[in-house]
Amino acid sequence: MAHIELPAGLQGIRGPMAFRPETAKPLNELAEILLHQPNSLAPGERELIATYVSYLNDCYFCQTVHGAIAAAHLDGDEDLVRRVKADFFHADISAKLKALLVIASKVQRGGKHVTAGDVEEARNAGATDIEIHDTVLIAAAFCMYNRYVDGLATWQPEDEDLYRQRGKKTAKEGYVQMSREYIPQAETRELEVKGA
Amino acid sequence: MPHIDLPQDLPGISAGFAFRPETAKPMRELAHILLHEPNSLEPGERELIATYVSSQNDCYFCQTSHGAAAAAHLGESNTVKQVKTDFNHAPISEKLKRLLVIAGKVQQGGKNVTNEDVEAARNAGATDMEIHDTVLIAAAFCMYNRYVDGLATWQPREESMYAQMGKHLATEGYRTPSIRPSAAD
Numbered sequence: 001m002a003h004i005e006l007p008a009g010l011q012g013i014r015g016p017m018a019f020r021p022e023t024a025k026p027l028n029e030l031a032e033i034l035l036h037q038p039n040s041l042a043p044g045e046r047e048l049i050a051t052y053v054s055y056l057n058d059c060y061f062c063q064t065v066h067g068a069i070a071a072a073h074l075d076g077d078e079d080l081v082r083r084v085k086a087d088f089f090h091a092d093i094s095a096k097l098k099a100l101l102v103i104a105s106k107v108q109r110g111g112k113h114v115t116a117g118d119v120e121e122a123r124n125a126g127a128t129d130i131e132i133h134d135t136v137l138i139a140a141a142f143c144m145y146n147r148y149v150d151g152l153a154t155w156q157p158e159d160e161d162l163y164r165q166r167g168k169k170t171a172k173e174g175y176v177q178m179s180r181e182y183i184p185q186a187e188t189r190e191l192e193v194k195g196a
Numbered sequence: 197m198p199h200i201d202l203p204q205d206l207p208g209i210s211a212g213f214a215f216r217p218e219t220a221k222p223m224r225e226l227a228h229i230l231l232h233e234p235n236s237l238e239p240g241e242r243e244l245i246a247t248y249v250s251s252q253n254d255c256y257f258c259q260t261s262h263g264a265a266a267a268a269h270l271g272e273s274n275t276v277k278q279v280k281t282d283f284n285h286a287p288i289s290e291k292l293k294r295l296l297v298i299a300g301k302v303q304q305g306g307k308n309v310t311n312e313d314v315e316a317a318r319n320a321g322a323t324d325m326e327i328h329d330t331v332l333i334a335a336a337f338c339m340y341n342r343y344v345d346g347l348a349t350w351q352p353r354e355e356s357m358y359a360q361m362g363k364h365l366a367t368e369g370y371r372t373p374s375i376r377p378s379a380a381d
Contacts, residue, residue: 003309004314005324020332022229023226025222026222026225027222030223030226033218033219034219057305058307110253110254110342111253111255111343112254112345112346114346119199129215130216132199133212134216134219137343140339140340140342143338143339144338147335147338148306149306151301151302151306152309
């Protein structure tokens with residue numbers, strides 16, 4: 001049971017986001033920019049970073065849903081997602097992404113763990129400053145999302161197919177669009193308040 | 197030296213914000229809602245939670261700037277120091293002590309928060325919204341702290357700069373920059 005009374009029937013981060021739409025807005029906008037908007041790192045690569053950090057933080061909901069979104073971007077290759085979580089050095093991904101995953105894993109433990117050598121390695125593999133910046137921020141942001149989801153003890157059903165279906169939709173539509181499904185919109189909320 | 201080519205003369209998170217204004221916008225907005233907008237927890241109390249988590253994460257810039265914002269709200273800085281070293285003996289409400297316990301658990305990892313921690317906060321008068329915001333403030337500072345240190349931003353050790361920043365944050369909030377390049381002139 002969740003630590004506070006969250007709207008019923010909403011999995012993972014959806015519960016607290018519907019509970020507090022004011023903070024849900026910037027939380028979804030940040031995910032949209034970091035993971036969904038066009039960028040030199042492909043969305044599938046950025047979702048793999050988010051999945052890996054969520055896996056290190058042992059957050060079931062986040063690693064499963066972002067793993068599903070990553071797979072949807074990667075032509076349904078769920079096996080690649082599994083391999084990145086288990087041992088990314090031997091996964092079929094670019095040397096650049098491997099170097100960025102090293103940085104992400106350091107950020108997960110704490111920002112100060114990132115060394116000049118880690119950054120140099122990523123740069124030698126072709127990473128740009130903005131890609132390094134976004135990797136640090138994706139890893140840092142998932143240290144927030146993961147704690148938010150687990151710190152409130154949200155409902156996280158173990159239903160791979162649910163996440164697979166939702167992953168496909170989120171990969172296509174993005175986070176802000178998807179959030180309209182479960183977050184009461186400002187206009188509706190006003191009516192509800194007036195009606196009550 | 198920062199890990200990437202950040203705008204110079206901007207300390208801490210301001211440099212990351214100036215480098216990438218697109219992500220700065222929701223990050224500022226989130227801090228503004230959590231720490232500055234009117235709520236049943238005083239802004240000074242919420243800044244103390246942010247300061248405590250940043251101190252547990254050993255982020256100099258965040259604990260000093262938010263400590264200064266807390267001090268500006270409270271009108272004194274002793275409480276800030278005591279909260280960082282031993283909040284159980286600081287002159288703060290029982291409710292805030294219980295919320296700081298929850299924040300400290302979130303800092304270590306979300307799963308560390310127990311039903312008993314939440315029950316104790318509720319018995320001390322905390323509402324569901326206050327517990328929610330405490331968890332999210334603690335979680336958000338696990339992001340801000342890692343962002344600031346993970347890029348190895350410039351974090352000057354001048355107390356006066358932070359005092360000025362704290363006053364700005366306490367009065368204006370987080371939507372607009374507290375430090376501009378020209379502030380150094």
